[in-house]
Amino acid sequence: MSSDKICVAFMLAFVTGGSALAGEGMWTPDNLPKAQLRADYGFTPDAKWIERAQKSALRLAGGCSGSFVSPKGLVLTNHHCVNSCVQQLSTAEKDFIKSGFLAKEEKDEVKCPEIELNRLDQITNVTERVKQATQGKSGEDYSKAEKAVKSDIEKECVGADSEHTRCDVVNLYHGGVYDVYKYHRYQDVRLVFAPELETAFFGGDPDNFNFPRYDLDMGVLRAYENGKPAKVTDYFPFSKNGADTGEMTVILGNPGGTDRQLTMAELASTRDRDLIPVLLLLAERRGLLEQFRSESPERWRIAQNDLFGVENSYKALRGRLEALQDPTVFDRKRQQEAELRGFVNADPARKAKYGAAWDEIAKALVVYGTIETRYKAIEGGRGFGSRYYDYARMIVRGAAERDKPNAERLREFSDSRLPSITQRLFSTAPVYADYEEVKLAWSLTKLREWLGSDDALVKQVLGKESPEALAKRLIAGTKLGDPAVRKALWEGGADALAKSDDPFIALVRDVDPQARALRTRYENEVESVIDKNSELIAAARFEKYGTSVYPDATFTQRFSFGKVEGWTEKGVAVSPFTDIGGAFEHATGAYPFALPPAWLAAKNSLNLKQRLNFVTTNDIIGGNSGSPVINRKAEIVGLVFDGNIHSLGGDYWYDASLNRAVSVHSGAILEALRKVYHAQALANELESARRH
């Protein structure tokens, strides 16, 4: 995932309940560490400040963050968060990835087929309702009850207007708290500006997760409603000066996930069953895409965004794996778990309530080990890697699920979530048949590798064909590349499906019963057991450490507080800032270290001393990409796009001395817009946005 950036937190300080170090913590809007903010920064945000910030910040439903930066719905995020849109709007003739994109006027702004923005408007605690629904239940009963209550709560929260309202039940503290988050949903989102990939991702994969950096990793979107730019009252004004060394910085975003509260059994399973297989899969996919991309400029254009995602995830997950291979870290976590279990077992009542939870989770993970490969290959879709297959499955499952009561559906087909499905399904993004054929053929060979050539499902899928021949035949025969065909099948429901002879629809029909069976087994025997017992551990943790702590990240809005500060790398001080001049000094002219023509042409007019990128101590992780960096006046001083190399693996703890968030400087954004891209209107809109 292009948003799979990692951050780090100091587990010890957290788990022992000690107050977090400066920088540590991903705080929910309704539980900011106010005493600590006063102590660390003399900062005392009032309710209005917090609400404004909360509603100015945005989530990109696909896996990024962003923010409103003008009253006319202008949105600032990363290039790597809009890269897929830029690619989808490009053609062999006009490649915006290479040339960049600028809408000179409103009428030139083009809709992104698959981007959805969420603005968090309301948080309601529903802990009691969820816990009562699952009270005393286990296994399948627990799983069904949990699904049902969540779907009910979300549906009630959405009410009539599911087009503009999205509600998600959020599980915090691994079941310690359940909230329902009510979002305003924007699905008409248009591309306003994107620089050339060479500028946005200067240094490419080699410099990814590194600093010093020289990237203009920015993208500008605009939210529309009823065909007009959305009028918004909450947005962040722009600070041209940015923030100085030592100045407090607040980052609001949607960190995707952290693993700071997992049990030892879960950590070992993560390391051996999840990270290693997915890294091996990513590595092979990377090699495939590298060679595919080298075959022609058009193939380069088609594959580059996927390859970026693969390389980005690879590097991030590699760092996590190395963290989990560090015996000192593992031993420390073992001690922490022993400490909590000791606390539980010391009291008979607590022991009776919580004592078995860790072993129950471990047992569920043993079950997981027996189905994990099949589950990921079939239900996870790893063995059928093609957009056509994904579309066919949405259609086939959608027809079946929509006939069921809301509470009994697969979660992703509940009423409150259907708009996300249809946005993807009806997307006008181009599908490249020859590329899909390569990916599908390859993933079918993986399916055979993982399940074995004598496996019944493998025989059923491949028959007497090779993966290559099957992929070719399916793709030659499908019409699902056409959004109109997909829409007709979706809206036609079961009847339309019955008449369809599309080969992907037929394939999904063959595979889906086994896929669903695996999912049911996973939900009933693994997920529900882990959820139930994680809730118990969370309750025990509250009893021991209280609630003045932050929950693991859940791709919901979090506030992170830090400051502009470099670090010491092998005895050498790393300055927190780079400048535009540094980009020219590091340009070799060869990809990925080449600056595009517009920059070379503008060199003389540019202020080479203008700060370009900078680092702060804020605690972020994947999903924070595109987050605004604001100062205490709630002005934009930067745009998060990465973490430094030390932040890799930091799913598990935070090291204030080394871990840094990497951002684009607000001044560099204005400098580039005006002098390189001559986007005066856009720059003016940013600079004129003021607090009203």
Add this chain to the structure above:
Amino acid sequence: MSSDKICVAFMLAFVTGGSALAGEGMWTPDNLPKAQLRADYGFTPDAKWIERAQKSALRLAGGCSGSFVSPKGLVLTNHHCVNSCVQQLSTAEKDFIKSGFLAKEEKDEVKCPEIELNRLDQITNVTERVKQATQGKSGEDYSKAEKAVKSDIEKECVGADSEHTRCDVVNLYHGGVYDVYKYHRYQDVRLVFAPELETAFFGGDPDNFNFPRYDLDMGVLRAYENGKPAKVTDYFPFSKNGADTGEMTVILGNPGGTDRQLTMAELASTRDRDLIPVLLLLAERRGLLEQFRSESPERWRIAQNDLFGVENSYKALRGRLEALQDPTVFDRKRQQEAELRGFVNADPARKAKYGAAWDEIAKALVVYGTIETRYKAIEGGRGFGSRYYDYARMIVRGAAERDKPNAERLREFSDSRLPSITQRLFSTAPVYADYEEVKLAWSLTKLREWLGSDDALVKQVLGKESPEALAKRLIAGTKLGDPAVRKALWEGGADALAKSDDPFIALVRDVDPQARALRTRYENEVESVIDKNSELIAAARFEKYGTSVYPDATFTQRFSFGKVEGWTEKGVAVSPFTDIGGAFEHATGAYPFALPPAWLAAKNSLNLKQRLNFVTTNDIIGGNSGSPVINRKAEIVGLVFDGNIHSLGGDYWYDASLNRAVSVHSGAILEALRKVYHAQALANELESARRH
């Protein structure tokens, strides 16, 4: 490596010194478990039987095993051991990989450019001499002294005739015993027969390491001397009937390496620092080669052998990794180490002698951790993956090393080893420039990834070029694809080099000082410390367990004793035999499950009940590929080509109930030669070979 097959041994029985289970053990010719053979099989081989077997068996220096099967120097081994030769003899017009190869007469037998055969003639114990040379030394002194004494011993052993004699000092029991093995060397080795890849490797990677199997994984070579077929007195006659269920089978071969005696620190380092990085590298390379291969039939032909090697190693090492991730195995090994260390520490004298060895090794591995990535990338050559670079380095280093006294050279350039270098360097095997360009460009991106784009060496190598541009330029400018040019540079030595403007020679000149520095550091601070302390642990082990055990595999000749026996797979009995009919039943017609035309045409004439593949309980591992399976009359009953899936990971222990060696049945070899390939002369030569 195409020979990277794995076998398994029951560590407990071994380490606790208990007698090995039936099947377990890789025994040196001079230390067979005679009492056990009598007890288990009523088998009492005399000195003559053993010597004959020893001299009839062969080692393929590149990493396989084989055996003489006629007095005229005919050699039986695996197709995957001669695959590289078959490919090197093929062209776009005539692809012997696809069509197979048969020399109807002697004159049609074609020399393999890079195959060397070794016949083990003599074993001499030199333990005292080696240990005295390193007595009381450590670090660089130890490393130099060890290198010097080994080179001296080998040179004395070889004497005048380095062309036909090869001597290797062999380190057994991790330094418990040093022997010098004297081999008769054959470098004029010609291809006689190879079936189509589709037959040899039916089922391909999906079925690799699996059983039931239906492979004719055989290749036939002939050793020549003075331009004539070599006359040999020791060879194995052929048994048409093969061996029956329960019958004892002896496998003679050269298992490449096992890790049954490593310390816990070494096992952890193997898992985290060696296996995982190499698996990730193999996975990415695999994806690259899969896509490269798909681009044209010619590219398929060029890349297939490399891809086979990559996939084979990947599957084998994946199995090893999973074994090392099994906590029960790791805990068991921890107990075993604790047991031995307890024995050592219980006695003050022993403690003083051996007590520190484990921690010293652990410390050396910490040093290794700090240089490992650079060492593998630069000295290991992973960052410069191209035949041209390998050639250039042989030439540049050869010129420097040959000017030094034998004892002071890099080991691979000692007098006794130069013939192996020159065989590779002067090889007439074709070099495909566009393929080399893809591999080199890719590995240069890895170099940059591992060392970082700001690394001095990376900047020195890449300058302002991209890896792709640099690879293109280097390969466009080199003449090293021509063996005559390589020969001239080698023979011209320093003077010729000084005049050379070949870009790869220049690149190696730039990189080699740093490569050599890394190697020196590795040898002095890691290898020598591990060798020295492993010797101490080996001595302690001898004190506790005695010497009635077998040493870890070292790619030297070993005898393994077992029997024909199936196993039970998830409650279902697996028969030890498959037959030719089964191959036709499993043929889908789609690669890799397609039988070639010759087989389809011969179907009616074939005895479909003829046994094709079979499994035995013998203890084998990578390097055993091509090993003869003989009965107590020393007749060939089969040809080892694989281990079953349970044997994966068995670097570390042996499970007699599950671990099986997989072989081609001798009867199937004759049946196929006569009825499918109409190779009557060859079949006659095999069947007429009798004990004289």
